[in-house]
Structure formats: structure tokens, C-alpha cells
Amino acid sequence: xxxxxxxxxxxxxxxxTAAIVQDKIASALLAASGRSFADFEEAREFARDSLDFAIxxxxxxxxxxxxxxxxxxxxxxxxxIVCDMGSGLRSFGLDAxxxxxxxxxxxxxxxxxxxxxxxxxxxxxxxxxxxxNAHIIIHSGHADAxxxxxxxxxxxxxxxxxxxxxxxxxxxxxxxxxAYDIGGVQVELMEQHHSxxxxxxxxxxxxxxxTVFSTDSEHKMETMxxxxxxxxxxxxxxxxxxDTMYSLADSVSMKEDWGHSSNIVxxxxxxxxxxxxxxxxxxxxxxxxxxxxxxxxxxxxxxxxTRENVTLDVxxxxxxxxxxx
Ligand SMILES: [Zn+2]
Ligand SMILES: [Zn+2]
Numbered sequence: 001x002x003x004x005x006x007x008x009x010x011x012x013x014x015x016x017t018a019a020i021v022q023d024k025i026a027s028a029l030l031a032a033s034g035r036s037f038a039d040f041e042e043a044r045e046f047a048r049d050s051l052d053f054a055i056x057x058x059x060x061x062x063x064x065x066x067x068x069x070x071x072x073x074x075x076x077x078x079x080x081i082v083c084d085m086g087s088g089l090r091s092f093g094l095d096a097x098x099x100x101x102x103x104x105x106x107x108x109x110x111x112x113x114x115x116x117x118x119x120x121x122x123x124x125x126x127x128x129x130x131x132x133n134a135h136i137i138i139h140s141g142h143a144d145a146x147x148x149x150x151x152x153x154x155x156x157x158x159x160x161x162x163x164x165x166x167x168x169x170x171x172x173x174x175x176x177x178x179a180y181d182i183g184g185v186q187v188e189l190m191e192q193h194h195s196x197x198x199x200x201x202x203x204x205x206x207x208x209x210x211t212v213f214s215t216d217s218e219h220k221m222e223t224m225x226x227x228x229x230x231x232x233x234x235x236x237x238x239x240x241x242x243d244t245m246y247s248l249a250d251s252v253s254m255k256e257d258w259g260h261s262s263n264i265v266x267x268x269x270x271x272x273x274x275x276x277x278x279x280x281x282x283x284x285x286x287x288x289x290x291x292x293x294x295x296x297x298x299x300x301x302x303x304x305x306t307r308e309n310v311t312l313d314v315x316x317x318x319x320x321x322x323x324x325x
Pocket of ligand 2: 194
């Protein structure tokens with residue numbers, strides 16, 4: 001199974017400013033002082049491998065969109081599997097058009113965590129929706145997914161109406177407590193604590209590899225005893241992509257009941273579930289790359305301090321990250 005992150009930010013897309021880029025360049029120049037580089041490639045290698053990621057890279061600013069490529073004998077219909085339609089969907093759509101031109105099937109299975117704006121705003125910019133040969137199936141735990149997508153393309157908000165889209169578009173409402181076989185993977189849903197509710201998805205491919213996509217869910221410290229169902233949902237997953245929008249200090253002070261979780265709670269849940277990897281996800285838009293890198297380092301330290309038998313690898317998702325399971 002291959003998991004490709006097209007958008008990892010929460011709530012609102014974030015763009016780099018000139019000042020941010022200048023700070024990164026200045027920090028890189030300091031880190032490279034006294035060194036010389038033979039060519040661009042060598043300098044690029046230094047930027048990629050020797051600089052801190054917050055200086056030589058960026059977590060990115062597109063909102064949530066994650067692609068799952070299942071592997072194994074049952075992956076026969078070669079459909080795309082995509083979680084959420086945040087602004088990262090735009091880049092996925094352009095890449096998918098290239099892959100379709102090279103022969104990939106024009107079938108898209110979407111799985112929607114929920115219908116908040118940051119999770120659907122990419123759809124009006126999803127080029128395959130204009131492809132008359134494309135078939136788009138939008139799976140959701142919510143029965144009002146079609147209403148949400150049509151509404152954001154009404155004339156008052158957007159110039160291109162939903163009915164102008166040329167692809168064949170279907171909406172499917174999924175139930176919890178059922179295992180579905182869709183696009184060559186087994187899919188299960190879990191309802192989560194969030195405004196208007198959200199749903200987590202557990203994907204299992206024919207090789208038995210498991211990815212859990214669980215964003216926009218508030219797991220509170222004081223109700224951890226009642227989180228046995230979440231622990232079961234995460235059980236022995238190869239990768240858990242989890243909403244870790246706030247640091248613990250933020251989540252227990254001013255941001256309680258905002259519908260999001262902390263890195264600490266996600267690690268506790270993954271440890272209890274014996275998950276193998278956790279990807280921090282749905283980054284707070286006001287956090288800088290350095291803030292997110294600090295939270296990542298603290299998360300690794302906390303996971304090491306509290307681990308029991310199974311080692312949990314803590315990744316920090318960024319736009320463009322690919323994880324092979
Ligand atoms: Zn969100
Ligand atoms: Zn939300």
C-alpha cells in the first residue's frame with residue numbers, strides 16, 4: 001500500500017510569504033557557510049538531506065487530501081482511492097489526468113471525513129470532474145454530502161455550477177458496522193466527535209496492509225476510558241493518519257470542544273492500539289514550519305518515553321509525502 005499526501009493543513013490553506021522564504025534562505029546560508037557546491041544538484045542534495053526540514057522544506061499549506069494506492073491480488077479495477085477534497089485535491093486532479101492519459105482507469109472513489117469547507121473546497125478545481133469519461137463515486141457517512149458539494153458551487157459562491165460538470169458523479173452513503181469492498185480494498189467506517197459529526201475510515205488491502213484515516217475528531221483525555229472503540233478501530237494499523245491539530249497545552253486550555261485532538265492523545269491511542277506508524281495531520285494554519293517541526297520532535301520524544309512493547313514511528317505529514325507500507 002502506498003499513501004500519498006496531497007494536502008495536510010487544517011481549516012484554511014496557507015501560503016508562504018516573502019518574509020518566510022527569506023528567513024529560510026538566510027538560515028540555509030548560515031548552515032552552509034564555509035561550504036561550496038559543484039553544481040545545482042549538489043546544493044539541492046544539501047538542502048534536502050542536511051538542512052532541518054523546516055528550513056530546507058515546508059509542511060505545505062494545502063488542506064486535507066490523501067490518496068491511497070492499494071497493492072495486492074484484489075487490486076484489479078485500478079480505481080483511484082482518495083480521502084477528502086481539500087485544496088490539495090487540485091494537484092491530485094492534475095496528476096491523475098496525466099496518469100489517465102498514460103492508461104489509468106478514470107474511476108475515482110472518494111471517502112469523505114465530513115463536509116466542512118476545508119475538506120470539500122478542492123472539488124470545484126478538480127479537473128477530472130470535467131472529463132466526460134470519468135466516473136466519480138463519492139462515499140460518505142453523511143447523507144447530505146451532495147447538498148454540501150452542490151451548495152459550494154451555487155452562483156453566489158462560484159461561477160461554475162455543479163450541473164456543468166461532465167463526469168458521471170454518484171453519491172453513496174455508507175453505514176458504520178459494515179465492511180465494504182470498494183476499489184479493491186476493504187473499507188470500514190467509524191463515527192467521530194466533531195461538529196455535524198465526522199467519520200474515520202479503515203482501509204485494508206489484499207496484502208493485509210491497513211491505513212486508518214481519522215481526521216477532525218476530538219479525543220478528550222478525560223474520556224479516554226470511553227475510547228475503546230477508537231482503539232479497536234486503530235488496532236495494529238500499519239499507518240494511522242490522525243488529526244493532531246493542537247499541542248496538548250492548547251487542546252486542554254483554550255481549544256477544548258473545538259473538535260480536534262492533540263499529538264499526545266493520538267500517541268496514547270496508537271500505543272493502546274499497537275499501531276505501527278502515526279502521521280500527524282491537519283496542521284493548525286497559524287503554526288509555522290518551525291512550530292510543526294517542534295511539535296513533531298516533542299511527539300517522537302513522548303512516544304519513546306511512553307512506549308510499551310510495540311515501537312510507534314511518528315511521522316509528520318507534509319504535502320508531497322509518500323509512505324510505502
Ligand atoms: Zn478540518
Ligand atoms: Zn471539521
